[in-house]
Every structure is written in structure tokens, then in C-alpha cells.
Amino acid sequence: MTTDYIFLAPEAVFPITKDENGNLMDTNPATGFSFAGTIQGEGKMAGVPVLFIRTAGCNLRCMWLLPDGEVSLCDTPFASFDTRGEKRVPIETVKNIVLNNLGKLNHLVISGGEPFIQPAGLTSLISGLKKERELHVSVESNGTIFNEELVEQLDFFSISPKLKNSVPTKEKLDKTGINIPFEPAQADKTRRNIKAIQQFIDHCNYTEGKDFQLKFVVQNRTELSEIEETFLSQLSGWQPDDIVLMPLGSTPDELRQTRMIAVEAAIERGWRFSPRLQINYFGGLAGV
Numbered sequence: 001m002t003t004d005y006i007f008l009a010p011e012a013v014f015p016i017t018k019d020e021n022g023n024l025m026d027t028n029p030a031t032g033f034s035f036a037g038t039i040q041g042e043g044k045m046a047g048v049p050v051l052f053i054r055t056a057g058c059n060l061r062c063m064w065l066l067p068d069g070e071v072s073l074c075d076t077p078f079a080s081f082d083t084r085g086e087k088r089v090p091i092e093t094v095k096n097i098v099l100n101n102l103g104k105l106n107h108l109v110i111s112g113g114e115p116f117i118q119p120a121g122l123t124s125l126i127s128g129l130k131k132e133r134e135l136h137v138s139v140e141s142n143g144t145i146f147n148e149e150l151v152e153q154l155d156f157f158s159i160s161p162k163l164k165n166s167v168p169t170k171e172k173l174d175k176t177g178i179n180i181p182f183e184p185a186q187a188d189k190t191r192r193n194i195k196a197i198q199q200f201i202d203h204c205n206y207t208e209g210k211d212f213q214l215k216f217v218v219q220n221r222t223e224l225s226e227i228e229e230t231f232l233s234q235l236s237g238w239q240p241d242d243i244v245l246m247p248l249g250s251t252p253d254e255l256r257q258t259r260m261i262a263v264e265a266a267i268e269r270g271w272r273f274s275p276r277l278q279i280n281y282f283g284g285l286a287g288v
């Protein structure tokens, strides 16, 4: 299937300073810098200078109950829970915006929402970009959908499988007042696709120059046995260095409640701990 457009979240190519025609925009990006680009804030690639594309729409609706009783939503609700701001953008337009803003950057990150719900458009976009520039392209995905054509175009796979604690239960929905047509039982089933995660791992292990990480968001120690028993014990081809623990939270205050659990558990197991640099350095604003 081919398509000539993709659905993007508002201000989806970021941080940028030039429009699709190469003209300077009126305002600086949310980083506060006068130039395009930011750093990848999470996982194995933390610190790498990048440009992001954020796609709209997701097949999940994650929300977490914090230790203080508050509910923390997915950190990109505008790309998952409420996509009323999404735009249907021609691939050629996205391609021109990216090329006009790359400068010395050679790393592009496709994030969401869930990028794999629109594989045809992204396959076409990335293959078009790679014809123009040497580019390393990462994807950030929940690991529930695998698509061979899109995977072929990508170089790094940041797979973030969702644990039971992410399911939108009635208690969480009541606390937030959010009304979504998601049955907890169905959401619990959808969030975990071992076969798809294994396909991502196998693709990297059998293709030179590709890498992946399995990035788990944690807030308490019981989740560690869930990671080991319901994910890692059923997957093969991973090394301890591929497993990344990241504290739950989309604000510095929320991260303070959960970060030491992730630090301790990573050290005990020889896994990685991931910071969320975009929250520490840029306040977790959209567009950084």
C-alpha cells in the first residue's frame, strides 16, 4: 500500500527554525535556542543531537497511578488520548521541513503516539529522506505492531513495552475524569505482543548496523518481576545491556518519586538506567 501523506501531532517536526520553503519562522523553538535540533533524552542514545517527528494516534491509552495517589497520563496525550489537533500532512512537505532543518544533524527520531499504526506513509517518508541525506533513523514504539517494510528503513528501535500498571482502569479513569472507550481487559491484552517484540529483536540481530533497546517504565519493585516473568523470560536474543529501566513520571516532581527504584534495579541486574533529560533540562515541554 502506498500513500502520499501522514498524520502528525501538532508542530510535529521539532525543534525547527525553518518552514518547508526554507524560510525562517517567526519564533524560536521550545528549546529556547535559535537553531533547530535537540538531544535525545532517553535510553542508549541519550545525549545524541537529533530532530524529532511526532506522529499522531496510538493503539494504547496508558495511564499510571503514582505513589502519592495521583494519576500520571502518557507524556504525549495530544498524540494518543486526544488527537483533535492532528494534521494530515503531505509526505513531500514533511520531507522538505526535515531537510531544511537538519543542518549538521544526522539523526532523526520518529516518535508518537505509535508510529507503527501508519507504516506506509513513514516508509515512504524515510526512504525519500535517505535518498537525499545520509541519515540514522530511530523509532520509539510500544512494540505491539511489527511491519517489515517500515522496519527495513529504520536503524534503531526503542521498544517500550507497557506493563500492567499502564492499563486505563476504572479507578484511574474516575480520578482523571477522562472518558475513553477502552475496556481494561482489552487494553491489557493489546499492550503486550511478545511475537512483535521478538520480530524487532530478531531483525536487529540478523541485520548489520541495527540496534534496539527494551525500555521499561517503572515505579515499584513488583514491576521488576513482571518485566522478567512476562516479557524477558519469553524473549530471546537480548543482552542485559539492551534492557533499559526508566523512572515513571512526566515532571521533575513525579520523577523524584520513582527514580531510585529504577537506579537500584538497573545496578542489581546489570541493565541500564535511563534519565529523562528532556524533562530535567527543558521542563518536559512539548517540542523539545
Ligand code: SF4
Pocket: 058, 059, 060, 061, 062, 074, 075, 076, 079, 080, 081, 112, 113, 114, 142, 162
Ligand atoms: S503507548 Fe506511548 S504514546 Fe501510546 S498511550 Fe502509551 S505512552 Fe502514550
